[in-house]
Amino acid sequence: MKIVVIGAGVIGSAAAYALARAGAQVVVCEARYPGAGASGESYAWVNANRKSPYDYFALNLAGLRAHDTWHRELAEDAGPLRQWLWRTGHYEWSTGTGHAQVLTDKLARMAGWGYPADVLDRREALRREPALRLAPDVGHVVSYPQESICVPEAMIATLLRAAEGMGAQVRAPAEVVGAEPRGTGARAHLADGSAIDADVIVGCAGRWTDRVAATAGSRVPMAPADAAGQPAIGLLAYTRPRALYPTRLLTTSRLNVRPRPDGGLVLHALDLDRGIDPNRPASTTGPEARELLRRLDEVLVLPGPERIDRMQIGRRAIPADGRTVAGFVGDGRWLYAIATHSGVTLAPVLAEHCAAEVVAGNTVDQLAPFRPDRFADWNGLPETPRALVPGDQ
Template identity: 45%
Template sequence: MDVVVIGAGVVGVSVASALARRGAAVTLVERDVPGTGTSSTSYAWVNANGKEPRAYHDLNLAGLRAHHELAAGGVDWFHGNGHVEFAMDDNHRRDLRARVERLTGRGYPVEQITPDRARALLPGVNIPDDCDTIAHFTQEAHCYPLPYLAHQLRLAREAGARVRTRTGVTGLRATATGCAVTLDDGSVLTADTVVSCTGRWSAELGALAGVDVPVLGFGEPGDVTVGYLAETDPVPVELSRLVTSPWLNVRPAGGGRLQLQALDLDATADPGVPPDPAVGAELLTRARALIRDLDAAVINRVLVGQRAMPADGRTIAGRHPDAPWLYVVATHSGVTLAPFLGPAVAGEVLGGEEELFAAFRPERFAGAAEITPPRTPRKPGQQ
C-alpha cells in the first residue's frame, strides 16, 4: 500500500514509522522541518489525569502505557517519575479529591500522600505545612518531544520511508485508484491513502480536499489554543518529576533547566505578539517562592505555545466520511498519544479497526447542530 503522511510532528512521524515498519510504502511530507510546529511548544505532560469523558481517559491511558512500554529499555526522552499536585484552596481541594476518587475507581495509579512524603519526592520544593490535600500520580511523566521525534524519524527512514521536508502541499484530490497529492514544486504523489497529521493546520489541509475538519485556529489572546511556556537557565535544583501547585506548574526541561507554566497568566498570550517581559518576571517570582535556591536563576525564554485543538476538544481519528481516502488525526493530547496513535492508526489504514477510536471518528461532526467548544484551560479547582 502507498501512503502519504502529511505533517512531521510527534504524531506524524509515529504514524509514518509504524506504517513503514508494517510494509507500507510511505512518503512523509513536512512543509518546514520536523518538529517545528506544535511539538516544539508543548508542556509535554504524559497523562490521562482529568481527561474526560471516560472514552477520552481510556485513549490517553493507552498513550501513557505505550510510552512506558516503549521506554522500558531506557530512553532519553521519557521520564516516568510521576507527578505531584497539591491544593490549598477549597475549590482545588474538592477538585483534586474528586479526581483522585474517580481515578482510583478506574484503577489509575494515584495515591494521596502527606506533606512529608511530598517533600521526600520533591526535594527543594516548598510544601506548606498546612497542606492537607496532596496527590501523587505515580506513573505520569514528562517527555522531551524532539528526541522522541528523532527516534521515530530514524525508525521510519530505516524501514524505507521517504521524508520530504520544506515541501508544502497545495492540492489533494481523489483519483480512480486512490488519491493524488500536489506539492508546491509542482510534483504529484499518488497514493492509496493520505494521512493528515497536521495538527492545528488540519482545517487548512482538509479544505484542500474539499472537506471540513473542525479544528480551532487562534482567535484572540488567551483563547483555548494558546498558552505561555517559560524555561529557566540551568539551576541547582533536584527535581525529577512534574509539580502542579496553586501558583505554578513546573517540570524538568533537561540539562538542569526548568519549564514553567501558570495558566492564569495566559489571558494575554498571542502568537503574533512577543511576550511581555512582565510574564517572565512573574513566572520567575512564583518559581522562587515555590522552589528553593533559585535566587540566581534567570528566564532564558518565554514563548507562546499553540495547541492543536479539535472544535469539541476531543481527538479526531478516522477516515473522513466525505473523502474516505483521507485519514485524519488531530488531537490536543499529541505528546501523550503519539506512541499509541502510531501503530493504532497504521493498523486502521492497513485495514483493521481500533475500538478505542470509536468515539473519536470525524463523522461525529456531520450534521451537528452545535459543537460545544472546549473550555479555556484553568488552574485546578477554578470554576
C-alpha cells in the same frame, strides 16, 4: 500500500513509524522541519489523570502504555540522545479551597478507574523532594507514579530514523498544498508543483488539519490560534539551566513546573494564558515573566534568584469541540486525519490504531467516539472548551 503522511511532529513521526512497521511504503512530507509546529511548543507531559470522560481517559491510558513499549523497543538501548521518555512521576497539591475539592474529586475518580495515585504525607513528600516549598496548611501531596516527561525532539528524531530504517522517506521542507482522490487512491500536491500518488494520505497537520480536510470537501475544524484569549494559545517560560531540581513534574493551582534535560525548568500557568497575544512577543522581563517567577518561589525553595531565559508562545492543536479526531475523512478511504490536543501522550497509540485501520483494514472500536464525521453538520457551536484552572475559579 503507499502512504503519504502530512506533518512530522510527534503525531506524524509516530504514524510514519507505525505504518512503516506495518509494511507500508511511507513518504513523510513536512512543510518546514520535523517538530516545527505544536510539538516544539508543548509542555510535553505524558499523563491521563486530567483526562475525562472515561473514553478519553482510556485512550490516554493506552497512550502511556504504548509510550513505555515503544521506548523500551527503540530508545532504552540506543544511547542517551534517543531517550525521549523520563519516567519521573508527578506531584500535585492544593493551594486553595477550590483546588482542594478538585483534587479530592479527581482522586476518587482515579481510584474508580484504576489509575495509580498515592497520597503522601507532608514529611514523605519533602523527603523525596526537599526543594518543595509547601505552605503550612498543605498536609499531603498526591503522587502519580506512572506519569512522564517527553522530550519531543528526541522522540521525533528516533521515530523518523526508525521509519527510514524500514524504507520510509522523509521530505522536508515539502509543503502539501492540496490532496484529492485519484482512481482507487489519492494524490498529494506539493508547493513546488510536484505531486505524489499514494493509496492513502494520512493528515497529521496539527492546527492546519482543516485545510487538509477541505481539499477533500470535508471539515475538521480546529480552534483558532490567531488572537489573544483563545483556548489554543499557551505561554511557556524556560528558566536558565542550573542544578536539576525538582526531579518530577509539579502541579499546583497556580503553577505547573517541569524539569528540562539541560537542567532548566519549564513554567506554565493556565490562568495567564488568557491574556497572551500570539501576535505580541512575550518578554523575559515582562509582567508575565515576573508573575511566573513569583509563583515559582511559592512552589520551590530556590538557592538564589531565578531567571527566565526564554518565553514561548505556543499554539495548541485543538479540534474545535475539544475532542481528539482520528479516522477517515469524507467519502471513501483515501484521506485519514489525526488531530488532538493530547498529541504527546496519544501519539503512539493513535499511530498504532491508524496502522490497524489504514494498512490492515481493521476498525478500531476505541476510536468510535473520535471520528471526524461528527463535524458534518458543524455550525461552530459550542465554543472550544478551555482547560480548567484547578483553583478557586
